[in-house]
Amino acid sequence: MAGHDHDEIRRLRGTGQILSLETIIANHRTRHPGGQLLEAGLESEHGRYVYDLKFLGDDGVVREFEYDARTGALWHSEHEDSKE
Template identity: 40%
Template sequence: MKILTATIAASIIALTTGLAQARDLGPDEALKLRDAGTIQSFEKLNAAALAKHPGGTVHETELEQEYGKYIYQVDLRDAQGVEWDVELDAVTGQVLKDHQDT
């Protein structure tokens, strides 16, 4: 029983630690990172997301720091009206995820 309790406790700690690793960055912090050249411009990042869905429009963006990486999230709607979630590495501009919003 002690082993099971210890295993469950360790699992809970691991899960809550993982959740604490991601944090949203506010507009002021995002602009400082962009101005310092730490991350790419928002125009370039939006263009990279839109390149995956030509004719689309950006509806919302968000910058997060996850496990020490800056992740730029773009919610967009393509020319056919389908909604997409695109995640990019904000430093390199590389598309990390591109999936249809469900």
């Protein structure tokens, strides 16, 4: 996950510094049903951990969502228009 090894991620989860990726995805799907997960990564941005998720929507648009890894709050989202 974007420069973080599995042991470090387990440590961060074990100490409560981040939520599990499974939790973030489940919460995301509650708010944004449908679509296919294309990519998931854990990054450190501006002094906090962020899960970066990319989904291909049922409408064919790729959307990127960034969630605060500690709280699960949506931090940022954007979409890429398909250009055919």
